[in-house]
Amino acid sequence: MSKLGEIISRNEERIRADWINDMGKSIQRADLISKVELEEQTRSLLSAIAKGASSDQSDDITGPQWNAARELLQDISSSRARQGFTPSETATFVLSLKQPLFMVIRQELSKNQEEMFAVVWTATQLLDKLALLTTESYTATREELISRQQQELLELSTPVVKLWDGILALPIIGTLDSARTQVVMEELLQTVVATNSKFAIIDITGVPTVDTLVAQHLLKTITAARLMGAECIISGVRPQIAQTIVHLGINLEDVITKAKLSDAFALALHRSGRGVVRLAPGAAQGSGGSSTRRDD
């Protein structure tokens, strides 16, 4: 079995040159990766493969002999995923090793057809496995990226803002699913405690649709806030959403709802014993800046 490893070690430089050459035709992306970096990657990967292939279990790439090659390949493919290579470009990186390797095997074993076939078969199996591994780690990196962005989106999209002493506003943008509800709820409750707020206005202007599930999530948040002693007001109910809520038979009777954020804010101010008054004309001008104040 170690025949393959032997052949690779003996012809390493030649295989590598052919490999890079081969890659050049199909997938060398000079815009994404430098020549030097590519050389370095191919060199270390090829020697790791040679080491793995010359071991006893050369066909089992999950074995400890292949650790170095596996780690290297995972590193390469995840860095490629981040650099913006396509999946096929990443897989071709490994697969384009096939031709140069087979050429070398053919030259080395041209006298013994049987052995050549056996070694070629081992090599092709091996490279296929390595290519699969590459694709797998490429996907894993991508998924990790997506879930991290999702998390960031979650945190970005739930700001709790303080409108006044004891009055918070929570503008929700986008659909409320259970994961987001959890984040929204925690964020709101933490802020209620931190700012000692008695009122929280949940503005759903940015929520595209309200179905029974979204309503249930809203009610959960409101109930949790009520348990802590804060009162919630829902605002930003658009006419279509009001119709949908009634058609779906969602019971929002225990919740105060308002059409606009300003209405809800006015109500919260009123409930906390405050109000907004129009200033006298003279007083309003006084705030316009010192240059305009001449008569006082």
Added chain:
Amino acid sequence: MERIPILRMGPFLLITIQVDMHDKLAMQLQDDVTERISDWGSSGVLIDISSLEIVDSFIGRMLANIAAMSRVLGAETVVVGMQPAVAITLVELGMSLPGVRTALNVESGMELLNASFGRSQIGTMHDSSEA
């Protein structure tokens, strides 16, 4: 036996739960509260659970029960200082404690009780926040 102290503040009862509630303690508290309300003729019960970090459905039901029992005896219950995690847990357990009034802290809870009984001599600090 371990007990949760019940303090008397004028017409109200003040209960601060500072230990992890177990079932026996909860039952004892129910007994004690009803006993005190009828003894002292209290008109309000304030339960401070700001130190309570773990809650289960039994404790949730106990709170609802105390509120219901007090109402039967003519006293109103306010639960104050619930932690966010506790509130979320109760909601996830499906317990919204419909008959219980809530407040953010003892101070606003006292205001609430005072307001609903038209008294203002209890809770000397209640004017500072409204100024």
